[in-house]
Amino acid sequence: MKIDVLTLFPAMFAGPLDESIVKRARAEGLLDLAIHNLRDYTHDRHRTVDDKPFGGGPGMLLKPEPIFEAMEKLSREKTRLILLTPAGRKFNHSIARELARQEHLLLVCGSYEGFDERVREALANDELSIGDYVLTNGALPAMVIIDAVTRLLPGALGDDQSAHDESFSCGLLEYPQYTRPAEFRGMKVPEVLLSGNHAEIEKWRLEQAKQRTKERRRDLLEQNGVVD
Ligand code: JCQ
Numbered sequence: 640m641k642i643d644v645l646t647l648f649p650a651m652f653a654g655p656l657d658e659s660i661v662k663r664a665r666a667e668g669l670l671d672l673a674i675h676n677l678r679d680y681t682h683d684r685h686r687t688v689d690d691k692p693f694g695g696g697p698g699m700l701l702k703p704e705p706i707f708e709a710m711e712k713l714s715r716e717k718t719r720l721i722l723l724t725p726a727g728r729k730f731n732h733s734i735a736r737e738l739a740r741q742e743h744l745l746l747v748c749g750s751y752e753g754f755d756e757r758v759r760e761a762l763a764n765d766e767l768s769i770g771d772y773v774l775t776n777g778a779l780p781a782m783v784i785i786d787a788v789t790r791l792l793p794g795a796l797g798d799d800q801s802a803h804d805e806s807f808s809c810g811l812l813e814y815p816q817y818t819r820p821a822e823f824r825g826m827k828v829p830e831v832l833l834s835g836n837h838a839e840i841e842k843w844r845l846e847q848a849k850q851r852t853k854e855r856r857r858d859l860l861e862q863n864g865v866v867d
Contacts, residue, residue, distance in 0.1 A: 640742065644675065655782050670795075810862075
């Protein structure tokens with residue numbers, strides 16, 4: 640998969656995408672990631688990316704020209720252009736799965752300045768939010784999405800990792816897990832996990848996962864049609 644990112648803050652991307660699973664996916668050629676500075680698509684002496692809103696009001700807006708020009712240079716036959724903004728639809732694991740099936744993503748980072756509406760109308764295939772809070776810019780949301788999508792690319796996870804029945808893949812939060820020692824500072828691992836009875840262990844885990852999800856995230860059960 641190819642992912643291009645358009646941002647005013649390319650330096651923010653050094654670090655999170657050079658570690659762990661994303662690093663390995665890049666090294667193995669599963670992910671071809673490129674970060675582009677929006678300012679490189681300007682032509683004036685001051686490399687202007689923003690301007691005042693028509694009609695007045697506070698703040699500035701990202702000018703459409705650099706974004707259109709970048710899109711024209713970067714887009715391919717099957718590009719999905721996604722704006723990162725708190726006004727987008729809320730990103731989740733099923734959207735991550737959907738994005739992992741795409742050939743090419745172009746992630747355009749918004750900022751406090753906001754987009755000229757013509758970018759939305761003419762260019763955006765989608766607008767995504769990573770949650771109900773406002774950040775200074777869309778770089779962190781872009782990295783969150785890249786991380787969540789990359790680990791779903793075929794071959795990105797090791798065998799033991801991909802076999803793992805993680806939270807959200809089955810619609811439930813994870814059950815409690817323990818490793819050695821069997822007793823630590825007086826806290827004991829539940830007896831059933833030491834029993835060797837795999838049927839009982841599976842039953843216990845499912846029960847714990849359901850209970851935990853009901854307590855912490857009833858919305859997930861509702862979303863999956865378990866309760867309403
Ligand atoms: C994304 N959740 C929060 C901030 C405006 C118009 O675009 C804007 C983009 C941002 C940066 O993204 C977020 C965000 N998901 O704050 C303001």
